[in-house]
Amino acid sequence: MSAVREGESGGKTDQAGALLEALALTRHFRIGGLFGRTLHAVDDVDLTLSAREIVALVGESGSGKSTIARLFAMVFRPTSGDIRFRGRSLREIRSHRDILAYRGQVPMVFQDPFSSLNPVHTIGYALERGLKLHRPSLSRAEREAEAIRVLDAVGLSPGRRMLGRYPHELSGGQRQRVGFARALSCQPKVILADEPVSMLDVSIRIGLLNLMAQLCESEGLSFLYITHDIASARYVAHRVVVMYAGQVVESGPTEEVLHRPVHPYTRLLLSAVPDPRAELNVAATDLGEPPRVVEPGEGCRFRWRCPLAVSICAEVTPKLRPASPGHEGACHVTVGRGVSAP
Amino acid sequence: MKSPIRPFARPGDAVADPILEVRDIRVEYPTPEGPARAVDRVSFAIHPGEFLGIVGESGCGKSTLLFAITQLLTPPARLAGGAIVFKGQNLVQLAAGALRTIRWRDYSVVMQSAMNALNPVKTVAAQYADAMRAHGYADRAAIRARSREVLSLVGIDPVHLNSFPHQLSGGMRQRVMIAMALLLSPELIVMDEPTSALDVVAQRSLMVQIKALQKSLGFAVIFVTHDMSLVGHFSDRLAVMYAGVIVEIGPTRRIFQSPGHPYTQGLLESFPSVYGPKIPLKGIPGSPPNMVMLPTGCRFHPRCAKVMGRCSIDPPELYEAEDMAVRCFLREAAHVRCA
Numbered sequence: 084m085s086a087v088r089e090g091e092s093g094g095k096t097d098q099a100g101a102l103l104e105a106l107a108l109t110r111h112f113r114i115g116g117l118f119g120r121t122l123h124a125v126d127d128v129d130l131t132l133s134a135r136e137i138v139a140l141v142g143e144s145g146s147g148k149s150t151i152a153r154l155f156a157m158v159f160r161p162t163s164g165d166i167r168f169r170g171r172s173l174r175e176i177r178s179h180r181d182i183l184a185y186r187g188q189v190p191m192v193f194q195d196p197f198s199s200l201n202p203v204h205t206i207g208y209a210l211e212r213g214l215k216l217h218r219p220s221l222s223r224a225e226r227e228a229e230a231i232r233v234l235d236a237v238g239l240s241p242g243r244r245m246l247g248r249y250p251h252e253l254s255g256g257q258r259q260r261v262g263f264a265r266a267l268s269c270q271p272k273v274i275l276a277d278e279p280v281s282m283l284d285v286s287i288r289i290g291l292l293n294l295m296a297q298l299c300e301s302e303g304l305s306f307l308y309i310t311h312d313i314a315s316a317r318y319v320a321h322r323v324v325v326m327y328a329g330q331v332v333e334s335g336p337t338e339e340v341l342h343r344p345v346h347p348y349t350r351l352l353l354s355a356v357p358d359p360r361a362e363l364n365v366a367a368t369d370l371g372e373p374p375r376v377v378e379p380g381e382g383c384r385f386r387w388r389c390p391l392a393v394s395i396c397a398e399v400t401p402k403l404r405p406a407s408p409g410h411e412g413a414c415h416v417t418v419g420r421g422v423s424a425p
Numbered sequence: 426m427k428s429p430i431r432p433f434a435r436p437g438d439a440v441a442d443p444i445l446e447v448r449d450i451r452v453e454y455p456t457p458e459g460p461a462r463a464v465d466r467v468s469f470a471i472h473p474g475e476f477l478g479i480v481g482e483s484g485c486g487k488s489t490l491l492f493a494i495t496q497l498l499t500p501p502a503r504l505a506g507g508a509i510v511f512k513g514q515n516l517v518q519l520a521a522g523a524l525r526t527i528r529w530r531d532y533s534v535v536m537q538s539a540m541n542a543l544n545p546v547k548t549v550a551a552q553y554a555d556a557m558r559a560h561g562y563a564d565r566a567a568i569r570a571r572s573r574e575v576l577s578l579v580g581i582d583p584v585h586l587n588s589f590p591h592q593l594s595g596g597m598r599q600r601v602m603i604a605m606a607l608l609l610s611p612e613l614i615v616m617d618e619p620t621s622a623l624d625v626v627a628q629r630s631l632m633v634q635i636k637a638l639q640k641s642l643g644f645a646v647i648f649v650t651h652d653m654s655l656v657g658h659f660s661d662r663l664a665v666m667y668a669g670v671i672v673e674i675g676p677t678r679r680i681f682q683s684p685g686h687p688y689t690q691g692l693l694e695s696f697p698s699v700y701g702p703k704i705p706l707k708g709i710p711g712s713p714p715n716m717v718m719l720p721t722g723c724r725f726h727p728r729c730a731k732v733m734g735r736c737s738i739d740p741p742e743l744y745e746a747e748d749m750a751v752r753c754f755l756r757e758a759a760h761v762r763c764a
Contacts (some may be wrong), residue, residue: 143624144595254712255483284482285651286695289708311624318697318706341699357654372627373594380478399506 102305103155103189103273105130107164110150114377122377124150127164129403137299137306139316139337141352142326145373148309151326152277155307156191157182169272186376187217187269194278196258196284200250206261207246210234210268217269233264236302237294239367256287263294273305280315292319313352317341325349328374328384331403335410345412348391383415391416435746442448443470444612444645445494445532450507452486452493461716463489463502465669473612476639476646478660480653480692481714486669487649488537491617495534496524511613532613533606538622539598543590549576549601550586556608565568577606596627598663603635613645620655632659642687653692665689668714668724675749685751687729723753731755 110125125147132138142148154160155166157173166173168185176185193199200209210230214221221229234242237260250258251284259279259425266274276295296319298304310316316323320412324334325346333346333424344350374384383389386396395415404418412418452464463486468469471477481487492498494509496516509516512531516524536542553572554565562568573583576747579600590598599619606614616635620628636659639646650656656663657677662673665686673686684690691709711728714720720727726736736755743750 143626256712284713285653286482286709287712288690289695289697289706291709292697293705293708313625314697314699317699317703338703351626353699356624356700357625357629357632357652358700372596374622413453 100133101131101167102134102136102169103132103307104167105151105164106155106167108151108154108161108166109163110147110154111162114229120377123329124376125154126339126379127330128326128331130324130331130334132305132307134272134305135197135299135303136322137169137295137308138322138324139308139310139320140324140326141310141313141316143311143352143373145328145376146326146331147376148326149277150329152191152275152307152309152325155189155273155275157185183217185312188271189273189275190266190269191275191277192259192262192266192279196255196262197282198249199262200258203248204248205233205246206248206253209261210246210265213265213268229268230264233267234261236267236298237261237264238290239264254287255283256290259283259291260294263298267298267302271304273307275307275309277309278311280309281311288315289318296317313341314356314358322380325352328376328379330384330400331413332385333410333412335406336405339407339410343407343410345406345410345417346385346414347391347417348385349412351388383413426470442472444512445647446470446471446508446510447494448508448510450490450493450509451505452498452502453505454490454502455596456717457740458717460505462505463669463716464493466507468507468670469664469671469674471613471645471647474639474643474645475662476636476648476660478645478656478663479649479666480651480656480663481666482651484713484716485666485703486716487651487666488617490666491534491615491647491649495528495532495615497534498603526560529556529606529611530609531611532615533604533609533611535599535606535614535616535619537618539595539602539619540590542602542621543598545590547588548587553586553605553608556605560609571608575607576601579604579634596623596631599623600629600634601629607638607642610642611644613647615647615649617649618651619648621650621652628655635659654696665692668715668719670752671722671743671750672725672752673749674743675751679749685756686725686753687731688725691728691730705729 105128110126112122112124114120121377124218128151140148140151150159154161166191176182191280207230210233211226212386214226214229230246231242234245239245239257253261255425280291283291290314295306295308308316308320320337322335323337323340325332325348327348333340333344333349340349340388343354344353381400382398383396383401386392389396393416401413401415402412406418448468449466450464451462451466452458453462467490479487479490489502493504498504504517550572554568557568557571574587576583576586581597581600581604585593593601603619620631623631623677632655635646648656648660660677662675663677663680664671665688666672667688673680673684673689680689681693684693694706695708697706709728714724722737722739723741726732729736733754741754743752744756744759746756
């Protein structure tokens with residue numbers, strides 16, 4: 084892994100090795116009603132993805148993690164803030180050709196392998212279309228060879244036999260592998276994987292997580308792995324970023340965050356993971372009610388559910404501050420004034 | 426008929442009759458290639474106040490089994506055989522009217538998606554009142570009082586009786602469903618993945634609440650889920666299904682400590698943990714079989730790490746040893762020793 088281990092300050096400017104980065108990324112949505120309220124889907128998020136790195140973006144539904152993926156994929160434009168890919172702002176990418184090139188380098192793998200493949204076309208067709216669009220220089224024979232190569236790379240071998248298959252002939256796990264093959268065929272640098280395994284059976288999931296780790300190794304790819312499952316994040320990711328109500332509440336190296344979580348929300352998440360091998364923490368008094376993201380106002384957005392909340396939490400939105408090298412948390416109580424809680 | 430699995434009496438248990446006995450049930454769907462048997466000769470019993478977890482992957486027949494038990498199968502699915510004895514009555518032979526009386530009063534169902542199960546244009550109170558009126562309650566004040574009572578039981582402020590489903594969060598809607606299932610104090614509640622649409626924190630809190638209610642009110646639960654880790658702390662017994670059959674059934678703790686079937690072993694090694702050392706996991710290779718073209722012999726043998734010669738020829742029985750029953754030839758010897 085590269086040298087992006089900024090220690091002290093939040094490191095907002097260019098760092099060597101940052102492949103894809105979000106700088107104070109914000110996306111609001113206007114929602115209906117007479118007074119036209121604003122939904123803060125993503126607020127002031129800094130995120131860095133380096134080469135050959137898997138970063139897990141963990142959070143519950145409504146935390147803004149999929150909005151971040153869509154911002155990175157240029158489906159949405161940011162309300163404010165910026166995204167940089169290899170140092171270049173996405174705002175500068177305007178022409179159709181540049182957008183296409185960017186999308187080829189930062190493709191997305193979707194959650195639902197059943198609806199993300201066209202049922203009336205073969206797997207070969209699905210791959211070939213992407214290749215025609217993103218790599219027009221390839222000849223017909225080269226396209227076929229490339230399709231076979233990526234199918235083999237994702238474990239759908241023999242790839243040649245897969246080309247003529249239809250999506251309905253494949254299992255969910257195989258379809259999701261086709262999703263990865265399709266992303267891979269564009270010669271990507273970063274793959275945005277939005278809950279790629281949550282719709283798959285438990286026995287299949289681990290195979291895809293292993294595939295991500297293997298592609299990171301062998302093809303030198305980076306992944307933004309979006310998930311609600313912190314255990315699977317631990318399994319594949321080098322770094323974990325925990326989101327709550329549109330903001331990053333904690334980020335750092337995976338083992339560090341999991342063993343020494345500083346934010347009360349991360350602690351809550353960890354205590355709720357169903358794990359029969361661990362003791363049951365019966366103090367499950369938190370009902371898991373979703374956060375308020377419509378006109379949230381100032382203050383920590385977790386304070387309504389937080390066991391540690393103090394008066395300042397209602398007044399000042401906590402900023403991410405370093406708790407230990409590379410590990411940051413946004414909490415007035417546990418991180419701050421140079422005191423880091425155990 | 427071969428006798429179904431013996432109810433496993435554990436030491437210290439009151440020896441009560443099972444509240445529900447499922448015997449050899451088979452459910453078929455017609456397909457162009459012949460009938461697909463989604464549930465094949467499944468038998469088990471559940472005692473009053475017991476929490477039975479049924480786990481399996483998608484397509485293993487767990488939901489179909491649940492629909493068969495509750496007599497909610499809709500064509501083309503068809504109960505091809507077997508008996509479902511609930512409190513001494515065979516539900517299969519009951520007329521629709523008689524079934525309607527029992528349903529919800531004696532057993533109720535909590536469906537997977539509360540959003541689809543609740544009527545979006547009626548308030549919670551109106552839906553509760555419907556259910557109670559259908560069972561002969563006419564006193565409006567009593568209905569109101571009972572509705573408030575069950576909502577409080579699940580930790581929701583009774584003001585939400587006047588809310589419409591869309592005004593509630595996902596977790597609250599599932600709680601509203603569970604409260605509805607409690608309206609008439611049934612003795613058995615059948616739950617089909619009631620927490621799968623929820624976030625982990627909401628999921629954990631709901632599971633803890635279901636367990637607490639079950640302990641205090643004493644109803645039995647059949648809990649169907651695809652996530653084995655979810656029921657680990659909550660169910661008394663666990664049945665693991667694969668391709669339409671039960672491959673393993675026994676006390677939950679025992680299954681987690683020493684799973685008998687290679688499939689269960691594979692499942693347990695499929696989900697990563699947030700604790701302990703980080704170990705590479707393999708999952709289970711391949712994918713579940715097509716129910717129309719089942720493998721010969723043991724249905725799991727093409728994916729099994731411990732496959733032997735005879736696995737592809739003979740179908741194994743459920744071999745009982747001590748308090749577990751495992752559908753694997755590896756357990757045959759233990760079974761013979763015990764018998």
